Amino acid sequence: xxxxxxxxxxxxxxxxxxxxxxxxxxxxxxxxxxxxxxxxxxxxxxxxxxxxxxxxxxxxxxxxxxxxxxxxxxxxxxxxxxxxxxxxxxxxxxxxxxxxxxxxxxxxxxxxxxxxxxxxxxxxxxxxxxxxxxxxxxxxxxxxxxxxxxxxxxxxxxxxxxxxxxxxxxxxxxxxxxxxxxxxxxxxxxxxxxxxxxxxxxxxxxxxxxxxxxxxxxxxxxxxxxxxxxxxxxxxxxxxxxxxxxxxxxxxxxxxxxxxxxxxxxxxxxxxxxxxxxxxxxxxxxxxxxxxxxxxxxxxxxxxxxxxxxxxxxxxxxxxxxxxxxxxxxxxxxxxxxxxxxxxxxxxxxxxxxxxxxxxxxxxxxxxxxxxxxxxxxxxxxxxxxxxxxxxxxxxxxxxxxxxxxxxxxxxxxxxxxxxxxxxxxxxxx
Amino acid sequence: xxxxxxxxxxxxxxxxxxxxxxxxxxxxxxxxxxxxxxxxxxxxxxxxxxxxxxxxxxxxxxxxxxxxxxxxxxxxxxxxxxxxxxxxxxxxxxxxxxxxxxxxxxxxxxxxxxxxxxxxxxxxxxxxxxxxxxxxxxxxxxxxxxxxxxxxxxxxxxxxxxxxxxxxxxxxxxxxxxxxxxxxxxxxxxxxxxxxxxxxxxxxxxxxxxxxxxxxxxxxxxxxxxxxxxxxxxxxxxxxxxxxxx
Numbered sequence: 180x181x182x183x184x185x186x187x188x189x190x191x192x193x194x195x196x197x198x199x200x201x202x203x204x205x206x207x208x209x210x211x212x213x214x215x216x217x218x219x220x221x222x223x224x225x226x227x228x229x230x231x232x233x234x235x236x237x238x239x240x241x242x243x244x245x246x247x248x249x250x251x252x253x254x255x256x257x258x259x260x261x262x263x264x265x266x267x268x269x270x271x272x273x274x275x276x277x278x279x280x281x282x283x284x285x286x287x288x289x290x291x292x293x294x295x296x297x298x299x300x301x302x303x304x305x306x307x308x309x310x311x312x313x314x315x316x317x318x319x320x321x322x323x324x325x326x327x328x329x330x331x332x333x334x335x336x337x338x339x340x341x342x343x344x345x346x347x348x349x350x351x352x353x354x355x356x357x358x359x360x361x362x363x364x365x366x367x368x369x370x371x372x373x374x375x376x377x378x379x380x381x382x383x384x385x386x387x388x389x390x391x392x393x394x395x396x397x398x399x400x401x402x403x404x405x406x407x408x409x410x411x412x413x414x415x416x417x418x419x420x421x422x423x424x425x426x427x428x429x430x431x432x433x434x435x436x437x438x439x440x441x442x443x444x445x446x447x448x449x450x451x452x453x454x455x456x457x458x459x460x461x462x463x464x465x466x467x468x469x470x471x472x473x474x475x476x477x478x479x480x481x482x483x484x485x486x487x488x489x490x491x492x493x494x495x496x497x498x499x500x501x502x503x504x505x506x507x508x509x510x511x512x513x514x515x516x517x518x519x520x521x522x523x524x525x526x527x528x529x530x531x532x533x534x535x536x537x538x539x540x541x542x543x544x545x546x547x548x549x550x551x552x553x554x555x556x557x558x559x560x561x562x563x564x565x566x567x568x569x570x571x572x573x574x575x576x577x578x579x580x581x582x583x584x585x586x587x588x589x590x591x592x593x594x595x596x597x598x599x600x601x602x603x604x605x606x607x608x609x
Numbered sequence: 610x611x612x613x614x615x616x617x618x619x620x621x622x623x624x625x626x627x628x629x630x631x632x633x634x635x636x637x638x639x640x641x642x643x644x645x646x647x648x649x650x651x652x653x654x655x656x657x658x659x660x661x662x663x664x665x666x667x668x669x670x671x672x673x674x675x676x677x678x679x680x681x682x683x684x685x686x687x688x689x690x691x692x693x694x695x696x697x698x699x700x701x702x703x704x705x706x707x708x709x710x711x712x713x714x715x716x717x718x719x720x721x722x723x724x725x726x727x728x729x730x731x732x733x734x735x736x737x738x739x740x741x742x743x744x745x746x747x748x749x750x751x752x753x754x755x756x757x758x759x760x761x762x763x764x765x766x767x768x769x770x771x772x773x774x775x776x777x778x779x780x781x782x783x784x785x786x787x788x789x790x791x792x793x794x795x796x797x798x799x800x801x802x803x804x805x806x807x808x809x810x811x812x813x814x815x816x817x818x819x820x821x822x823x824x825x826x827x828x829x830x831x832x833x834x835x836x837x838x839x840x841x842x843x844x845x846x847x848x849x850x851x852x853x854x855x
Contacts, residue, residue, distance in 0.1 A: 243676035564639030567683045570652045
């Protein structure tokens with residue numbers, strides 16, 4: 180018994196030592212002499228562009244505060260984390276950092292003082308960023324006007340916010356990674372993969388998170404509900420969801436530029452992504468991302484065989500059918516049209532709309548409940564909007580009208596039940 | 610010849626103004642669905658009118674919802690991602706609308722005369738003993754607001770007025786710092802707030818419902834008013850008002 184106890188103790192010590200070594204022995208010398216040449220304007224501009232590609236501004240800016248000054252609360256199932264100040268302020272921002280510190284944060288997920296960063300910061304993705312891009316980003320942040328704003332302390336429940344918890348989590352889920360070019364693929368594909376898996380951190384939303392909050396692999400884009408927002412980030416592979424395998428490259432690019440594709444428009448958190456990030460990217464980069472995403476979707480399609488047949492669903496009752504049609508006529512037809520045809524760039528077509536037909540109803544319920552505006556872009560600085568219907572439609576009404584739009588005008592989506600709607604609504608608790 | 614050109618210029622201008630209006634009306638359906646043209650009662654409260662309110666005031670309210678100084682989840686969610694430029698466009702659009710006001714739904718009956726008298730006193734004269742200025746000293750001699758930042762106080766239902774004054778007092782509703790309205794409301798007792806709301810909800814709109822300019826406000830300030838003369842009110846959400854009050 181005593182020997183077993185001692186053996187267990189020894190095992191714990193070894194494990195702790197390994198976890199500690201695994202997390203802190205990254206070998207980045209932050210004292211190393213850093214080149215003192217000031218970066219050229221081109222490098223700064225490149226850094227600004229990369230910051231757009233990474234959508235850093237969305238998390239690192241609080242509502243009404245200067246850009247990159249941090250402070251936005253990021254809700255996780257374990258509590259809140261507040262984004263840090265990236266401005267050039269010496270005391271509270273990145274002004275006192277050097278390029279080595281910054282590289283270590285992106286590549287190893289450690290702060291200037293060596294602390295392990297909360298994995299809310301998607302450093303599993305930023306780890307892929309090349310050293311040159313890291314330096315350009317750093318050069319750009321050094322030009323952001325200083326804002327003195329101390330980063331609010333995290334509010335994670337014990338023990339999730341401790342360094343020990345971060346260390347264990349990292350040993351389970353995080354390995355610093357370097358982007359490996361796939362010689363079998365085109366330059367476009369590789370550029371797209373680099374952007375999607377690295378800065379773009381698409382999988383942070385477009386893959387399901389497990390019980391410890393870890394998202395899927397860097398290239399797992401099979402869809403998932405985003406904790407804290409209750410929106411569903413659709414699968415970028417599935418033919419039933421985004422169907423990128425059959426979407427022309429130009430249409431994927433247009434969606435990322437304007438939020439509007441031929442068969443679906445963005446909604447929910449993706450509005451912010453288009454507005455703050457993708458609309459600003461160069462067309463060649465967007466084309467590269469589209470090339471990569473489409474190739475992955477086509478590959479998944481080949482592997483998965485024929486698309487699943489339409490899901491069997493209960494037939495809606497006559498009363499539901501009538502109710503759904505009546506609600507559509509009263510509340511929806513004015514904008515979306517009698518035949519679900521939509522209106523130009525203002526209101527999406529519902530007939531044949533993939534976002535309408537997609538099996539998970541989460542986003543439909545969210546849209547109907549809270550309404551929302553499209554992204555404000557160069558192309559559309561004054562987007563059109565949809566009002567919230569949470570006060571006028573019951574769960575039953577929502578189910579009926581959603582069934583209506585999923586089964587009219589040639590649409591063959593599954594019936595939505597009151598239970599389906601309720602299941603989404605109860606998760607809304609803040 | 611010159612006349613013809615002027616005519617065409619005018620015609621074009623009015624056309625483009627109309628086109629902008631028409632398209633903004635379409636773009637802001639998400640707003641008017643609940644607020645209606647003149648304000649609208651909803652299942653969870655009253656959504657005040659937007660038409661004809663001072664532009665700066667409307668813009669500040671949009672910011673307040675976006676930045677957490679006013680609390681209404683549906684409103685905050687709806688406008689959360691919208692950039693400042695678009696919020697300004699919206700404020701400008703709604704401010705430019707001329708929509709008639711309905712007559713007040715309440716009359717003098719049903720509330721003690723003393724309450725209305727107290728409400729009237731606070732509205733027109735303030736309460737010097739508490740350092741509270743008259744409503745008219747900032748919201749305009751006829752309470753129709755002051756351009757560009759101060760809202761009118763008429764044409765609002767009693768419940769809404771009570772709700773807003775209560776929210777100011779509890780700190781649920783705030784404005785840009787320094788928050789002068791919060792300071793004023795916090796100096797008043799609950800029954801005073803109720804009296805003001807009862808009085809305001811019963812006042813008919815004057816013939817001209819447009820907000821007045823700061824100059825008009827300055828000129829109109831009643832010399833007999835026993836308003837708070839000692840404090841210097843600085844309002845973060847209405848910087849133009851500084852020095853306009855008695």
